[in-house]
Amino acid sequence: MDLHERIKENIKNHQDEYIAFLQKIVKEPSTTGNELAAQTLMADRLKEKGLEVDVWIPDYDELIKSKFFNPLRDNYEGSPNVVGILKGTENGRSVILNGHIDVVPAGDEKKWTYDPYSGDVVDGKLYGRGTTDMKGGNIATLIALETIINLGIQLKGDVVYESVIEEETGGAGTLAAIQRGYKADVAIIPEPSEMRIFPKQQGSLWFEVTVTGVSAHGGTRYEGVSALEKGWTVFEEIMNLEEKRNEPLRKDPLYKDNPIPIPINIGQFNGGYFPSAVAEKATIQGRYGVAPGETIEEAKEEFIKMLDDLKHKDDWFENHPATVEWGGIHLPPGGCDLDHPMLNILKEKYIEVENEEPIIAGSTWGTDGGLLTQAGGIPSIVFGPGTTSMAHFTDEYVELDKLFKTAEIIALAIIDWCEISAGSK
C-alpha cells in the first residue's frame, strides 16, 4: 500500500475518535476570555501524541510593544495559547499549522435548530458555534499531524501546531506566538475557505471619519453648513477611493470572480442632533480593505491623502478638514508569493485527492495569516474545510467529508514539504 493509501486508511480508521474529539471541543463555548477549557483539551491531546507542548498566558506588556497589537483587553489570565511541536530530525523545511480556538458568541440560541454547543452530527454535518470557524479546520490539521505520527513517519523539518486565542477580536494570540519566537518557513491556516486555496488574504482596518458643519435653526438653514451634506461629499470620495484601489486588482486572476476585491464598506453614518437644526457634526464609520502586499501604513496614507484632497473638491474642507481615527480592528493582509513551493504542493495534493483543479483565490476577509506574514515574516496560505457562508451564522456547521479530505491533503502536503527523514519507517 503506498503512502497516500496508508494515510487515507489511517484517517478512516480513526474517524469516530476524531469526530468525538471535535464534539468535545465544540461543547466548550470558547468565546473571548473563555478559552481555557478548550485549550486544556488541545494541550492534553498534543501531549498524548508525544509533542513538546507549550502553554502560556500572553503578556500584555509584551504585546503592547508591537504596532500590530489591537489592545482590546489588557489581561489574558485564563486565556492561554497552546503550541505543540513535532520536532524534525534534521533542519528540514518547517511549517506552522495555525488556528484559533476562540469563537464568536452564539447569538440568539433560540434561532438554532441544534444546540450551538452540542456538536450534533446530522447528514454528515457537525453542528455548533465554531465548527466552521474554525474548530473543524483545527481538527483537520490535527488529524494530518496525528496521521503522520500514527504512521510512524519522521520528518526532517518541524511541524508547529498553534492553537491560539483571540483571532476574532484582533489577533493577540497569534501575535503572542510570534513574539514567543515560533517561526517556520510557511504557515497553513485552516480558516473556512471551503477547500479553496487562498494564497492572498486581504487585511482590514476600521475607520471613523468626523466631518463638521455649522449649526443654525432649520427655518433659516441657509445660515448654517450641513455636516450631513459635507459628510456625503466624503462618502462619495471614499467610494471613489475604493474604485481607484480596486482597479489594479481587477486584473489579478485571484480576484477575477470578485466584484470588489478589497471593499471599503461604509457601515455607519450618523449626524445631527435635532430635526429642526442644521447638523454641525457627522461621523462615518467603516471597514477599509487592505490589499495583499500592502502595509497598513500605506493603506492609511492613501486614505488620509484622500481626506486631505477634499479641499480641492470643496473649499469648505480647507478650514474644516475631515479627520480620521483608526479604531477597533486592524488586521494586516497576508499571503505568499504565487510561485511559493507550498502553494504548488497544496495544489498538487488537492488534485491527487479530489481529482480536479482547486480554486485559487484571494480571501474577502482578514485572518491571523496577516500577522504571520507581516509581523512574523512567514508566508501564509489559507486552506480549510469550513463553509464560508456559515461563519458567525446560526446553525453553523462543518461538513465532515470536507474535513477529512482537508486533513488528507494537508498530511500529504506536510510530508512533501518537510520531507521524510532517512531514519523513518
Next chain:
Amino acid sequence: MDLHERIKENIKNHQDEYIAFLQKIVKEPSTTGNELAAQTLMADRLKEKGLEVDVWIPDYDELIKSKFFNPLRDNYEGSPNVVGILKGTENGRSVILNGHIDVVPAGDEKKWTYDPYSGDVVDGKLYGRGTTDMKGGNIATLIALETIINLGIQLKGDVVYESVIEEETGGAGTLAAIQRGYKADVAIIPEPSEMRIFPKQQGSLWFEVTVTGVSAHGGTRYEGVSALEKGWTVFEEIMNLEEKRNEPLRKDPLYKDNPIPIPINIGQFNGGYFPSAVAEKATIQGRYGVAPGETIEEAKEEFIKMLDDLKHKDDWFENHPATVEWGGIHLPPGGCDLDHPMLNILKEKYIEVENEEPIIAGSTWGTDGGLLTQAGGIPSIVFGPGTTSMAHFTDEYVELDKLFKTAEIIALAIIDWCEISAGSK
C-alpha cells in the same frame, strides 16, 4: 395735545413701572410646566386694570379632539391659561393680543453674562430668558392696553388679551383658548420680529423617514444593499422637493430677501449598526416648512407623493418603499390677506411713530398665529419688539426702546381698529 402725543406721554410716565413689571415676570422661570407664578402675576395685573379675567387649566380631553393638537403632555395641572377682556361698548371690530408666557430653558447658565432670571437692564437692554421670546412682546401689548385704559378711552370693539402656555412645545395654550371660544376679527402676536411686520408665517412639521437595505459582511458588501446609499437618494429627493416647493414663493415680495422661504431642513441622518456590515436601515429626520396658505394635510401629501415617486428613480423603492412618520412639532402656517385692513393700519401707525416705511416680510418660523388662523379662523399678524436672533440664545435680551415703540404703535392701531366709542372721554 393730540391722542398720539397723549399716548406717548402716558407710556413715558409709566416706563419705570413697566420695566419693573417685566423684570418681575422675567424673574419667574416659566418653562413648560412651570408657568403658574408668571401667569398669576399676569392675571393679577389684568384684574387690577379692571379687565374681565379668565384663568383656567387647559383640558387634555378637549384638546385631543383637535387635529391641531401636539400631545406632548396629558395633564396641564399648574399650567393655567390667562385671558383678560377689555369689553367694547358696541359691537365694534375686535382684536386678540396673543402671547405665550412659556420660555425655553436657559441652557448652560454659566455661559450667561447676566443671570438668565435677573431682568438686569444694561445700556437700554433688558436681559434674561424669555425677554425677547416673548415676555418683552407681551409687555408691549400690555402697555398698549393699559395706556388705552389709563387715558380713559372706551373702544367699540373688544380687546382680548391672551397670555398662553406651551407655544414652545406645540401650541396647546392657544388651541385651548380657541376651544374655550375666544374669538376676534384679527390677532396681533408680538413674537420677536424686530418690529418687522409679518402678515405671513410659515408652519412646520417634523418628519422621520425610514429607508431599508440588506445587511451583508463588509468584506463582501456587494452582497448587500446599503441603506445609507438608498438614504442619500431620499435625501436628494427631499432637497429637490424643497426646490420645487420654494419656486412659487420666490416671486413673493414678502420673501424676496429670503434665500429659501420655506426650508426643508434635514437635521439628522442615522444609519447602520457596525463598521464592517452593510447598513440595513437608515432614518432621516427633519423639519418641513409649510407655506402660508397651505394646510398641513396638503404639505404632507406632497411629501408622501415624493416618497412614492422614488420607485421611478430607483427600482429598489418599488418593493422597499421609504416610509414617513410625523412626530413632534406640527405647527400650521398663519397670516392674513395682504390687503387686510389691520395690516394697513399697522403700516400707517409704524410710519407715524418711526418716520420710515416698515419692513413687511414672511416669518421664517411658526408661531401660535398658525393655530389662530387655521384652527380659529382668525387672521393673524406677527409684530413684536424682540431681537429675532436672540430667541433661545444665551444672553437673550429685549431692547427697551423698541418695546415702548411697539407698544405705542399697537396702542394706536388698536384704537384705529376698534374705534373710540361715542361715549368715550
